[in-house]
Amino acid sequence: MILVTGGAGFIGSHTCAALSEQGLPYVVLDNFCNSKPSVLERLARITGQRLTLIEGDVRDGALVSRVLREHGITAVIHFAGLKAVGESVADPLKYYDTNVAGTVTLLSAMRAAGVRTMVFSSSATVYGDPVGSPIREDAALQPTNPYGHSKLMAEQLMADLDRSEPGQWRLARLRYFNPVGAHASGLIGEDPQDVPNNLMPYVAQVAAGTRKELSVFGGDYATADGTGVRDYIHVSDLAEGHVAALRYLQDHAGLLTVNLGTGEPVSVLQMVKAFERASGVPVPYRIVDRRPGDVAAYWADPDTAARLLGWKTSRNVDQMCADVWRWQNGEARRL
Numbered sequence: 187m188i189l190v191t192g193g194a195g196f197i198g199s200h201t202c203a204a205l206s207e208q209g210l211p212y213v214v215l216d217n218f219c220n221s222k223p224s225v226l227e228r229l230a231r232i233t234g235q236r237l238t239l240i241e242g243d244v245r246d247g248a249l250v251s252r253v254l255r256e257h258g259i260t261a262v263i264h265f266a267g268l269k270a271v272g273e274s275v276a277d278p279l280k281y282y283d284t285n286v287a288g289t290v291t292l293l294s295a296m297r298a299a300g301v302r303t304m305v306f307s308s309s310a311t312v313y314g315d316p317v318g319s320p321i322r323e324d325a326a327l328q329p330t331n332p333y334g335h336s337k338l339m340a341e342q343l344m345a346d347l348d349r350s351e352p353g354q355w356r357l358a359r360l361r362y363f364n365p366v367g368a369h370a371s372g373l374i375g376e377d378p379q380d381v382p383n384n385l386m387p388y389v390a391q392v393a394a395g396t397r398k399e400l401s402v403f404g405g406d407y408a409t410a411d412g413t414g415v416r417d418y419i420h421v422s423d424l425a426e427g428h429v430a431a432l433r434y435l436q437d438h439a440g441l442l443t444v445n446l447g448t449g450e451p452v453s454v455l456q457m458v459k460a461f462e463r464a465s466g467v468p469v470p471y472r473i474v475d476r477r478p479g480d481v482a483a484y485w486a487d488p489d490t491a492a493r494l495l496g497w498k499t500s501r502n503v504d505q506m507c508a509d510v511w512r513w514q515n516g517e518a519r520r521l
């Protein structure tokens with residue numbers, strides 16, 4: 187039985203769908219600080235299965251220990267965390283508490299229960315302002331904000347744990363690039379509660395008429411069209427990467443560190459055009475000043491994941507936009 191912490195969230199819910207597709211059983215632990223319980227009802231519609239949910243906090247060691255024991259957990263996929271860069275600058279303790287202390291609590295309970303397999307949500311944010319792209323896993327790690335530091339600390343503690351008990355742990359650090367998209371059913375997707383910070387949900391809201399126009403942050407970067415370049419990965423491809431990592435850990439003890447990205451650089455304006463094609467409606471935009479702290483361009487070298495996990499992405503930008511558009515217009519999002 188797999189424990190999915192943060193399983194009601196954006197990436198967690200899609201990974202639950204991927205686990206069900208592979209017939210792998212799991213339970214979800216979530217405190218709903220950034221998601222809604224209705225996600226799990228919609229997930230149950232996708233999977234045709236009744237889901238086991240434990241409402242609670244990953245920082246609650248007694249609860250986590252009980253869940254590990256009572257559900258016969260053998261592996262954990264750890265999504266529960268906070269991810270808003272700006273909020274992490276304003277309230278760093280909150281981020282270190284959830285993202286670092288939460289991971290310490292979880293790993294301590296796992297060790298006590300003899301559960302030694304964990305797949306962890308890291309982020310390309312650990313590379314900070316990269317020296318060049320495509321980025322390989324051995325690139326310098328130099329995060330530029332508390333969120334990034336918290337992810338790097340969690341990565342570091344996994345490495346130290348592996349070193350302290352060689353061969354005892356099976357730990358994966360998955361560095362996601364820019365997750366976007368939604369489940370093909372239109373039943374689950376990204377659901378920002380406030381004004382979206384990220385490009386894709388903002389573009390979707392402009393296309394839907396909820397917001398007037400997109401502010402494109404910077405038109406004078408040293409990129410092909412002057413706008414920022416990223417590696418957008420469909421969340422369902424990302425979800426399948428977690429299943430591939432779990433399977434890899436079944437056969438390999440130790441520490442795995444892989445980028446999960448497409449390896450394809452895409453600019454802001456290319457994404458806008460792709461969304462217009464997918465939705466059939468215009469996405470008005472205006473080029474404004476650069477967003478402080480933004481990097482001009484970065485994308486993944488996805489070769490390690492292909493080589494070790496036998497995984498690569500299969501959904502392109504057009505599909506990412508089509509799936510977001512279906513989710514944006516569907517009834518499910520409003521439940």
Ligand code: NAD
Nearest residue numbers: 192194195196197217218219220221243244266267307309
């Ligand atoms: P999300 O906010 O949609 O999901 C996180 C889930 O964890 C939510 O359901 C939330 O309620 C839950 N949660 C938060 N703190 C908790 C706690 N203390 N106890 C129990 N549950 C808790 O975010 P997401 O986009 O699905 O991201 C999942 C993970 O991936 C996070 O750790 C995030 O930092 C990491 N990540 C996300 C991105 C991205 O762009 N979405 C990129 C790189 C890494």
Ligand code: UD1
Nearest residue numbers: 271309311364365383384385388401402403414415454480
């Ligand atoms: C952001 C986070 C990063 C996180 C990633 C996950 C920051 C500084 N970084 O990165 O830690 O891992 O999301 O997906 O917040 N853009 C616009 N207009 C908008 C929004 C975005 O032009 O309204 C541009 C940005 O300048 C950038 C691109 O779109 O060039 C992507 O932005 P975004 O989706 O916010 O992701 P990142 O900046 O890569």
